[in-house]
Amino acid sequence: MNSAKETLLRSVDACADELFALACDIFDHPEHGRTEVYASDLLTRYLEEKGFTVERGLADLPTSFRAVWERGSGGPTIGFLLEYDSLKGMGHACGHHLQGPNAIAAALALREAWQGDFKIVLYGTPDEEIAGGKIDMVNAGYCRDVDVMFATHTAGSTSVASGNKALAPAWVTFHGTPSHAAGSPWKGRSAMDAMLLCFHGLEIMREHVQDGCRIHYTIREGTGPSNIVHEKASAHITLRSTDRLYMEEEMVPRMHDIVKGACLMTGTTAEITPRPVYWNYLPLQSLRNLVLDTAEEIGAPKVSRISEPSGGSTDIGNVSWVVPTVNVYVYYSDHPGHTIPYMNDGKSEKARECLVTAGKILGVTAMKILHDPALLQAIQEEHKAAIQPKA
Numbered sequence: 001m002n003s004a005k006e007t008l009l010r011s012v013d014a015c016a017d018e019l020f021a022l023a024c025d026i027f028d029h030p031e032h033g034r035t036e037v038y039a040s041d042l043l044t045r046y047l048e049e050k051g052f053t054v055e056r057g058l059a060d061l062p063t064s065f066r067a068v069w070e071r072g073s074g075g076p077t078i079g080f081l082l083e084y085d086s087l088k089g090m091g092h093a094c095g096h097h098l099q100g101p102n103a104i105a106a107a108l109a110l111r112e113a114w115q116g117d118f119k120i121v122l123y124g125t126p127d128e129e130i131a132g133g134k135i136d137m138v139n140a141g142y143c144r145d146v147d148v149m150f151a152t153h154t155a156g157s158t159s160v161a162s163g164n165k166a167l168a169p170a171w172v173t174f175h176g177t178p179s180h181a182a183g184s185p186w187k188g189r190s191a192m193d194a195m196l197l198c199f200h201g202l203e204i205m206r207e208h209v210q211d212g213c214r215i216h217y218t219i220r221e222g223t224g225p226s227n228i229v230h231e232k233a234s235a236h237i238t239l240r241s242t243d244r245l246y247m248e249e250e251m252v253p254r255m256h257d258i259v260k261g262a263c264l265m266t267g268t269t270a271e272i273t274p275r276p277v278y279w280n281y282l283p284l285q286s287l288r289n290l291v292l293d294t295a296e297e298i299g300a301p302k303v304s305r306i307s308e309p310s311g312g313s314t315d316i317g318n319v320s321w322v323v324p325t326v327n328v329y330v331y332y333s334d335h336p337g338h339t340i341p342y343m344n345d346g347k348s349e350k351a352r353e354c355l356v357t358a359g360k361i362l363g364v365t366a367m368k369i370l371h372d373p374a375l376l377q378a379i380q381e382e383h384k385a386a387i388q389p390k391a
Helices: 002-028 037-049 096-113 133-139 191-206 244-266 285-297 316-320 340-344 349-371 373-386
Strands: 053-056 065-071 077-082 118-124 148-155 166-175 214-221 232-241 269-274 325-331
Touching (some): 002 096, 002 349, 037 065, 096 118, 096 148, 148 316, 166 244, 191 244, 232 244, 244 269, 285 325, 285 349, 285 373, 349 373
Parallel strands (some): 077 148
Antiparallel strands (some): 053 065, 065 118, 166 232, 166 269
């Protein structure tokens, strides 16, 4: 095992320059949403050159892919999630340009260092930032063909996610009856009034949900001038909870009732369009400890064992409900994410070091799992227990 580990670490170092150049190329061509044509093509062509079999366009997502390499048959399957979308109007201010290259570094090094039978599957997953491409992929049956799944993200420390919030967004469009606001207001029924009452109802609801829940709303589009009774008003409402079942079974129905109540009070109607639901991430203590131990062994910077759930949401959560998943944060920048200073670190020496560190953490952790079948069994049993409904 020690000899294989040293081989793996050297292999990551050996491919670092080539893969960092690939990451910089993705950085220089930011693509958001589901338009990551350049990044997807760059990654898939590179994987094919390295001997992976690539399937493109999974789940009707043109920029998604699945890349497979296998030695022998019947061995464990190690999975990696690759993100490569940027932030709209800002570029790679979330560090996603590094996620594909660091996973590939781990995969190539693992392939060279571990000589037993096993399979590697890399999933290219578009649109994490806006509408959660992994949600579509999981719903279509993908990401279930691995024994353990690894994901990474750039961060201000090296740590492991210990939970986050499920997220249920919806677009709500209110329809009223137009009229002149001064000449004949009694003939109108205001969609904007309904929207404002809905917002007030959400504020009242805010006090009566479990601790840790969040409620957000905004106006999606302008309603027009002040001298009309507004015929249409559009809102974007988002609900969050650390427990997706509580969110789906309690919070979402109550939000629907608030919309209905606002319509009853104003003589209007509304249509609710649910958006993709992000499930909360399921942390597994066995995987978390394994990754953190590995991070300390290889001398990763700023390792933190503090267990603190994130306040945000990610579609990695949806994957974590169907397969044991670990989301590894790797030190990259001292600036906050989704900011210009964070983006400006995208091609720095710290970014290169982040890629190398991530590749080594992923590769060594995966090799430990391949080396110890009992460890993999324990991880899978913990996952089975985690997805069971709570009493």
